[in-house]
Each structure stands twice: as C-alpha cells, then as structure tokens.
Amino acid sequence: MLLNQPQPEAVMSAVDVAGRHSRVELFSDAVFAVAITLLVLDLRVPDVAGSLTAALADRWPAFAAFAISFVTVGCIWVNHSKVFASVQRVDTVLLFLNLALLMCVVLVPFGTSLMASYVTKADTQSHIAAAIFSAIMFLMGVVFNVLYRRATPAGATAAHRGSKKVSTLSFAVGPAANGLGIGLAFINPVAVLILFAGVAVYYLAQELIST
C-alpha cells in the first residue's frame, strides 16, 4: 500500500525550491481551511418554535467556542506559515510531525462542538467537555512546539537569540494556560472559555505588537 522513500533527492524535491511552496504547505493550508470552516456547522440552528432570539442567545456557548477556536487555529496557521517559510529541507520526520499537528487541528471542530453542546449542561458533562476541549488545545500547542524546534535549524536560532528569549516565554505561556484549562475544567467549565479567549487575545496582541 505504501512505499519507502528510497532516495534523499525525493525528499529534497518536496522542498521549497526555486520559490515554490512545498506540497506540505499546500496540503496543510487546505486542512487548516477545511477545519476552520467546518467550525461553522456547529452554529446551525435547529427548528425553533418560539423566539429565535432566545434560541440563539441560549446557544451563546456555540458562538463563543466558534470565535475562540477560529482565532486559535488562525494563530496556529499564521505561525505554521512562518515556520515553513524558513524551513530549508522537509524530511520525513517533519512530514509526520506536521501530520500529527494536522490531526490536532482536525480534532478542534470535535472539541468545539463538545464544548458548545455541553458547557451549560449538568456538572459532570460540562467538566468532561471542557477538559477534552482543553486537552485538544494543549496537545496542539505541544505538537506545534515540537515541530517548531525540529523545523528551525540551530544556526537560525542562534542568529536570533534576542527574539528567541521572547519566543521561549510565549512557548511557556501557551501550553501552561492550556494545561491550566484542563484543571480548570473540573472547577468551572465556563471559566475555561474565558481563559482561552484571554489566551487568544494575548497572542493576537503580541503578534501585532511584535510587528
């Protein structure tokens, strides 16, 4: 069914040579795009007999979860494109790390849907939903960090030591907040949404300031 990649050139030719994007980028962009757009399916309103406004207001967790997931995946995509823009050589390990990241991205609509449906439900249900949502976000952050360290050559890292220090701080904040989210899920699931909204705003602000 599958085949070995026998020669190093085959791997090299998957790389961004002569100004073209590698297929990893094309494929990743498409997965990010589909996942981010599937988020909208959760906003679908079932047939409502009474007030539509009330029905939509009742579904506020769906809208909050949609916005948070969209911005978070959007930020991951922005950083993904930055990392791959500086990648010189895409090897098989990086390909599979990227697949692992995409698997997390694809799971985001599932976590978001769970959050949207259960965060205002009975205690045990909302705890589990928020914990799974946080865990997917946490995993996505961890995998992205591993991918980033693998993709960035040591030389490039050394060249930007100053900015690297800021990056390291950012790296710490993301997974830390997401890890905190898993714990917070068992205390107050709605607070998880607020925490993640805060993280998203923090990153948006940081990206814009660092420009």
Add this chain to the structure above:
Amino acid sequence: MLLNQPQPEAVMSAVDVAGRHSRVELFSDAVFAVAITLLVLDLRVPDVAGSLTAALADRWPAFAAFAISFVTVGCIWVNHSKVFASVQRVDTVLLFLNLALLMCVVLVPFGTSLMASYVTKADTQSHIAAAIFSAIMFLMGVVFNVLYRRATPAGATAAHRGSKKVSTLSFAVGPAANGLGIGLAFINPVAVLILFAGVAVYYLAQELIST
C-alpha cells in the same frame, strides 16, 4: 502554543516573491472554496411524503439565499484576488485583517442557513434571521474595505486616481445597501433578499462593464 515572529525577513518570506503566491492566498482560496461549497448543504431536501415539486417550491428561500450568497462571496473572492495580486508585502496586520475577513466568509453559510429556514416563518423569527444575514454581509463588506485600504499602497492609489473615484463610489454602495438591509429586515425580510440580489447583480454588471 504560539510563537513570536522575531525577524522581519520571516514576514517578508510569506510574501509573493519571484512570482509565487503567498500562503495567505492559498489559505484564503481554500477557505473561500469550502465556505462557498458548504452553502449547498442547505439545499438538502428532507424526506418528503407528497409532491417533491411542491416541497422544493416551498424551499425557494433556500435557493434564493444560496444564489445570492454564492454570487456575493464569489465577488468578494474576485476582488480579494485582485487586491492581493498588487500587494507587495504581507505584514502581520494584513494577515489578521485577512483572518477577520475569512471569519466573516465562514459565517456566511450560517447566515444563509438562518435566512433559508426562517424568512418565511413567523414575523419575529424572520426579522431576526434577515437582520443577522444582513449584519454578516455588512461586516464582511466593512472588513474587506479596511483590508483593501491597508493593502493598497498610497503610491498605487495616487497613480489610479481616476479609477479610484469610481471605486470609492462602489465602496459606498456596498456597505450602505447592507446597512439598509439590517433596517429593512425589521420591515420586510423578503425584501432583504431582493435588495441583496439587486446588489449582487449591480456588482456583476459593474465588474463586466469596467473590463
């Protein structure tokens, strides 16, 4: 979870150099494509016992909303591709303005679905549905305008002052009509569909004439 973009070159490398498309364009194209195709999910016909023709005729708002949304998002895509074709440098602000635009695009299937389901229902329901549909279209127009002004360098603008005057008029018509739609939603929701169909036809005609 995320990382800073430390060096300006990283941003530069996301730009259209040597004739390649930036990943912003690849990603945006994919989001536009998925959102525009998801519109078809609303046309799905539920199991009908009696006449299929009558059932489909009853669902005319779904077909009208599908056509209007498809043409509107299609026009936005055409203009998006024109704007980015002339962009020299994609900075982080532009990246996030683009994400904001894509968030509006992704919301279009939700607004269209709402319109399709409720425009012929009870008064209060149809008013809210039409107002939300108009608001999403309005927001998309506003964000596109902001993105266009940010993306177009001052020099290029000065060079095309004559055509710019026409553009400014177009700019005024779009959001004005959409803003009007929000108000009209509370008077006659079906008229919102007619208004938006008119706007779509107006832009199609204008694009073709200006060629």
Add this chain to the structure above:
Amino acid sequence: MLLNQPQPEAVMSAVDVAGRHSRVELFSDAVFAVAITLLVLDLRVPDVAGSLTAALADRWPAFAAFAISFVTVGCIWVNHSKVFASVQRVDTVLLFLNLALLMCVVLVPFGTSLMASYVTKADTQSHIAAAIFSAIMFLMGVVFNVLYRRATPAGATAAHRGSKKVSTLSFAVGPAANGLGIGLAFINPVAVLILFAGVAVYYLAQELIST
C-alpha cells in the same frame, strides 16, 4: 463591499505568468475538490436495525449516483485544467464564467442527493429528481462549453483544426445526452442513471484513446 478593477494590469497579474498558476486555478481546484468529496456524505448509512447488507443494497441509487457524479465532475476537472493551461489572459468575463461553472459544480452534490433519495420512490417524485439532476448536468456542460470557447484564442483553434473537428463532435454529444436526460427523466428515471453512466464511460474511453 466590492471594488472595481481599475487597471488592466490588475487583471493581468491574476494570470499565469512565469509558470505560476493563476488564483482562478487554485480556487477552482479547491471548489472541485470540496464538491467531489461532499458527494460521500450521501453514502452515510442511517441506523439500521435489520440486515446491513439489505440496507446497503436498498441504497444502490446512492452508490450509482455517487460514482456517476464523481466521474463526471472528475472529467470536467481534467478538461478545466487543460483549458486553463492554455489560457494566456484571465479577464473578468472569464472569471465570472468560471464562477458560473463552479456554481454548477457545487450544485452537483444537491442533484446527486436528490437522485439518490428519490429515484426509487413514487413516480412523480422520481421524475422530478431525475429531471433536476439532468438539468444540473446539462447546465454544467453548457457553461463549460461557453467558457471553453471564450478561453481558447482563435489562433490556437485555427492551429488545431483537425482535432477541433473531433472536439466539436464531443461538444455535441455531451449536452445532447444531458438534454435527452431531462426528457428521459419523465419516462424512466433509472434509465437516466444508465444514460449518464454511459456518457461518463464514453468520455473516459475517448480521453484515454485520444492520448
């Protein structure tokens, strides 16, 4: 909401220059891909209490319609990529003809779903479903023909007069068969599936022979 395209260069820059694909191709590829993949959603099996084999066998129209639509849209995509590979200049008229084609492509999952659900139902229902399915295919064929004539420069056509004669024959067969399908729908809806399967096989064979 939208803007005029003021300068001809803006249109030129959307064209395939220096070996890069125009964004029309990127966007079209994504729409084709999403539409062709959404076809699979119709194969989804509802909860079945009894024999799964019998339930799947009962749903044979869904599988037949899936295969026919997949091959037909696949053939359109192959020809779309050939046409745009020879296009020198993408103007606004071609952009909107392409959008019209994509609208037909996006409607294919709807027509397929209708066909799959109703072709074995009561007479009037199956007639309407088959007629709509045929009409979408017919419209797609007609729009593709218009797009092809617009996209192919007169000079190129003159250069290939011999092969052109074959093309013209092909052109006649496609829409003619699809038009026939609309009529046939009111006599025997299952025959429409057989007719379209035949057309798909005919084109596959012709493509492979002409290589």
Add this chain to the structure above:
Amino acid sequence: MLLNQPQPEAVMSAVDVAGRHSRVELFSDAVFAVAITLLVLDLRVPDVAGSLTAALADRWPAFAAFAISFVTVGCIWVNHSKVFASVQRVDTVLLFLNLALLMCVVLVPFGTSLMASYVTKADTQSHIAAAIFSAIMFLMGVVFNVLYRRATPAGATAAHRGSKKVSTLSFAVGPAANGLGIGLAFINPVAVLILFAGVAVYYLAQELIST
C-alpha cells in the same frame, strides 16, 4: 460536456515545469485534505442524557477508526507527494489513475463511518461493515500501486534497484494485510481494527527508519 485534449502540448503544460506544481497535485492535495478532515464529522456526539464519559467510551470504535483512517490516508498522501515529485510528465492515463485513487480516498470517510457505527453491533452487521472498510483500504492500496508503477519511469527504477527491493516488500505487505482484513472481518471485526492499526504503525516506523 467534455472535450478532447487535442494536442500533446496541452498535456505537457499540465506538468510540473519550471518548478511549479502540476494542478494534479493541487487538486489531489485538496481532496486528501477534505477527506481527512471530514473524518472528524463521525466523532460528533449525539445529545446524551446521562454520563458523557460513558457515552464517549461507548463510541471508542469511532475514535479508533478515526485515528487509523487519518494515519493511513496521511501515509498515502506522503507517498503520493513523493511519487509526483519525481513525475516528469503527467499524461491522461495518470490523470485518471489519480482520479481513481482519489475516489478511494473519498470513500474512506464512508467506510470509517460504517466501521464506527457497526463494529460493536450484531454479528452480521459488524462483519459487513468491517469487510467494506477493509475492501476500501485494499482497493486504495491496489490503485496506489498501479499509479506508482505507471508514474515511476523505468530508468529511475533501475537507478534505485537496492531500495526498490525494500519497496517491493512494502508493496506486498500493504495489500496483503488489507486483503487479510477482508477475510478477518467475517471472523472478528474488532481484530480488523487492530490489524489496520498495526499496519499503520508498521508504515510509520518504516518511513521514519528509512529516513
């Protein structure tokens, strides 16, 4: 509806010239991406009254099938990108072999959904579901092998005879395991999941070792 491709140059221009990706690659990437992302729709949790943890635990086949299908399609994509990176000329036969492969890829979410819903149901149902899932995987492997042999020029094959021997072994393992799956489906459907998970892990390991 369709047209002949009259001149060989038209086919040539669909090829990767001057470092650009062929449209076959763009289109295939998008189909792979949509299919791999649609897999998440099966994880959707229906409204649950009692324990969410129990409901999710009950749905373990959905998660197992999701992971197996994601990794398998991901591996096929990695190998697809390697094959096309070395392709010199995309002819019509290769285009249609690729469409056949994509048809299998598009069927994977259907097979996965069937597996997820029925593997823990009554005997006859689970046997059929597992057999169809295995058959789709088997077909995908066979079509990929045919495409690989067609795409790889004889010269290139001769040049890598050593590595080719390993490839041939890999080729044998994939379809053999999948064919075994079809038989195993009628004995123990859950064992099919374990077998396919093993194959996925085997290929992941092999890819990483061969780097």
